[in-house]
Amino acid sequence: MDDALTSGAPDTLDALYREIAARGDALPKRLRQCADYVTANPDRVAVSTVAELAQAAEVQPSAVMRFCQELGFSGFSQMQRLFREEYSRKWPDYATRLQNLRRTGEDGPAVLLAEFVEAGRTSLENLTSTVDIAMLERAVDLLAASPLIHLVGYRRAFPVASYLAYALEKMGIPCVLHTAVGQLPTRHALRPGDAVLAITFAPYSAETVTFAEAARAGGHEVVALTDSLSSPLQRLGVVPLLVSEVDVGAFRALSATFALALGLVVAVGARREDDAS
Numbered sequence: 555m556d557d558a559l560t561s562g563a564p565d566t567l568d569a570l571y572r573e574i575a576a577r578g579d580a581l582p583k584r585l586r587q588c589a590d591y592v593t594a595n596p597d598r599v600a601v602s603t604v605a606e607l608a609q610a611a612e613v614q615p616s617a618v619m620r621f622c623q624e625l626g627f628s629g630f631s632q633m634q635r636l637f638r639e640e641y642s643r644k645w646p647d648y649a650t651r652l653q654n655l656r657r658t659g660e661d662g663p664a665v666l667l668a669e670f671v672e673a674g675r676t677s678l679e680n681l682t683s684t685v686d687i688a689m690l691e692r693a694v695d696l697l698a699a700s701p702l703i704h705l706v707g708y709r710r711a712f713p714v715a716s717y718l719a720y721a722l723e724k725m726g727i728p729c730v731l732h733t734a735v736g737q738l739p740t741r742h743a744l745r746p747g748d749a750v751l752a753i754t755f756a757p758y759s760a761e762t763v764t765f766a767e768a769a770r771a772g773g774h775e776v777v778a779l780t781d782s783l784s785s786p787l788q789r790l791g792v793v794p795l796l797v798s799e800v801d802v803g804a805f806r807a808l809s810a811t812f813a814l815a816l817g818l819v820v821a822v823g824a825r826r827e828d829d830a831s
Contacts, residue, residue: 563626567596567636568782573625575788581624584613588621592637593789594763600637604630666802673800674809681810684796693777693793693818698825700749700775703729706765707753707779714753714779714808714815721816725823734761741768753779753815755799755806758786766790779815 564570574589581589591611592599599607607630608615619630627633697703703722707715712733719731730743744750750769754762763786766776770790778785778792781799788794797814799806 563628563632564636567640570625570633570636571788581621584617585621585624587611587613588618590789592621594786596637596640599634600640669802670805670807673802674807676800677798677807677810678813680798680800681814684798685814686794686796689793689795690818690821693795694821694825696749696775696793697751697777697818697822698829700747701728702745702748703727704744704748704750704769705729705731705753706750706762708734708759708761710755710806710808711753711759711762711779711811714811715751717812718751718815718819721819722823725819725826727819727823727826732765741765744769744772744774748774750774750776751779752776752787752792753811754785754787755781755811756785763787766792777818779811779818 564573571593574593577589579586588611591607595610598610602610604615604618608618611618622628622630622633625633705715705718705722715731719729722729732743750766752762752766752769758780766778766787767790769776770792776787776790776792778787778794779797780787780794781797785794795814795818797810799808799810
């Protein structure tokens with residue numbers, strides 16, 4: 555039955571994305587279109603019918619069904635369940651988060667401080683297991699060799715991008731902080747050899763993803779600070795550095811993200827000095 559988990563089918567969204575990434579270009583063209591669409595639009599997959607998904611991906615409904623079966627699912631609804639589970643865990647708005655904290659009695663200043671300190675400590679401890687050291691080395695190599703580093707991160711990620719611009723400037727490393735002031739497009743600033751450091755977390759910034767897409771289409775290397783294998787940046791062939799922040803009542807701090815970002819740029823600065831000498 556479609557409701558039962560088929561043996562061999564991915565049982566989490568991260569496992570599904572890993573399976574898609576492992577297959578790469580080996581999938582037929584139409585199934586590749588399905589793969590590209592579902593990885594870029596997980597929310598749409600959670601609420602769409604087969605016909606709606608097929609139309610959006612510009613394939614026939616039969617191609618969507620073949621795609622599901624190719625990945626080990628008995629049908630579309632079994633695959634869709636993974637996306638719906640993720641969709642149901644979407645972060646609530648701030649008013650709802652505060653209400654949740656009050657209901658649990660965790661909105662007092664002392665309690666909140668202790669909770670955020672503990673969440674930050676746990677996030678930092680988890681960082682060593684989420685970051686692939688080989689990917690970290692590759693990211694340092696790419697950024698150190700780049701004549702100009704473009705920093706892209708909006709909304710929650712903007713403080714990280716801003717601090718990286720400050721740190722790089724202090725080390726004398728050329729960089730550009732893209733701010734989207736006035737909603738003016740700045741992708742034209744990319745020049746041959748430039749690299750991009752893109753930062754985005756769920757719910758992912760469309761502006762950051764669009765910038766990264768344009769950079770990859772132009773042949774630029776992109777290093778991504780993001781939170782999971784389900785990030786839309788993953789399908790672009792970026793160098794991923796994964797960081798997961800523990801939340802407090804659905805409020806997420808940036809303790810581990812700042813640690814990773816700072817470690818990355820200091821390593822880039824040291825590598826550039828070594829190369830220069």
